[in-house]
């Protein structure tokens with residue numbers, strides 16, 4: 358009988374210590390496995406991929422996998438990604454960011470990468486909190502939630518990452534949870550194929566902080582929460598805004614075409630060489 | 633029969649694989665580690681493997697049952 362080998366093991370850096378650093382039940386590992394599975398099924402070799410992160414628990418993801426990887430500064434994954442894509446358009450450029458990384462400190466880079474339509478597959482692991490630094494509020498922490506920096510409840514309204522991405526010009530905008538693993542893989546695949554700036558919001562669980570604040574006391578309860586509150590884009594269309602409150606709309610939200618930054622840059626070079 | 637293997641050294645006893653197996657194949661032992669209780673019920677759906685945050689559980693699909701269902705792993 359064939360010995361069972363986990364597919365992900367083929368992609369792990371043998372120099373790293375396992376089990377990995379993430380807490381028990383944390384969603385980042387589920388996303389990492391999905392990403393690796395999709396890449397394994399794709400035409401990309403390990404050398405075709407550049408995986409870039411900022412700082413945060415999610416930022417540690419590239420440390421573990423054997424692609425070309427960059428672990429950059431907090432909020433700046435997209436700036437490095439833009440530079441790499443322009444310098445070597447042949448590469449498949451992927452960013453992995455936390456919600457704080459992407460839309461707090463990195464919010465400015467996020468909207469401009471979307472506006473320029475740089476071909477980057479960007480995955481945002483939204484656990485609604487700053488995990489790495491101890492559970493402070495992030496721009497996606499729900500109004501009223503108790504966090505380390507809002508012990509009496511968060512008075513700020515939260516960002517909808519997908520609407521932000523749509524308004525800023527991303528050509529593919531989608532959302533999944535880590536519970537919905539098959540959908541997650543399908544959407545990762547679409548994001549990798551898209552010839553422009555794609556955003557996949559991955560609703561994930563920080564079992565150490567968000568779980569405690571939301572009084573979901575175990576990883577299993579947090580996944581159940583994702584399962585019970587998720588609703589497909591199609592079903593969501595039939596509901597009013599009040600009915601949609603607290604729901605996680607999953608699926609493809611935007612899929613459109615627009616010339617990407619790199620194509621325009623190439624045609625500019627073509628024009629210049631004729632002068 | 634499909635064979636489900638657990639790498640104890642990597643498992644963090646989160647319980648996800650146990651709770652969401654559609655056929656109650658897995659059970660927690662006294663320390664919270666998953667153990668295969670009903671191997672004959674496993675359909676090889678791979679959900680436990682895909683949802684394990686620690687890559688600590690792997691489903692070795694039985695070639696014969698794969699032919700019977702006519703569908704490749706994970707579909």
Ligand SMILES: Cc1ncc(C[n+]2csc(CCOP(=O)(O)OP(=O)(O)O)c2C)c(N)n1
Nearest residue numbers: 413414415431455456457458486487488489
């Ligand atoms: C310039 C800078 N400011 C602040 C920090 C401290 N810091 C490290 S991670 C982090 C937030 C992490 O939250 P998020 O991006 O949501 O990722 P998570 O840890 O939840 O995956 C902060 C504020 C830093 N490393 N660098």
Ligand code: SF4
Nearest residue numbers: 380383414488563564
């Ligand atoms: S603190 Fe939260 S986000 Fe960070 S590894 Fe632990 S569970 Fe995951």
Ligand code: SF4
Nearest residue numbers: 653674675677678680
């Ligand atoms: S493969 Fe499916 S049926 Fe078998 S143990 Fe895993 S989740 Fe259960």
Ligand code: SF4
Nearest residue numbers: 643644646647649684
């Ligand atoms: S999902 Fe993975 S880490 Fe969690 S109990 Fe099962 S084997 Fe262990």
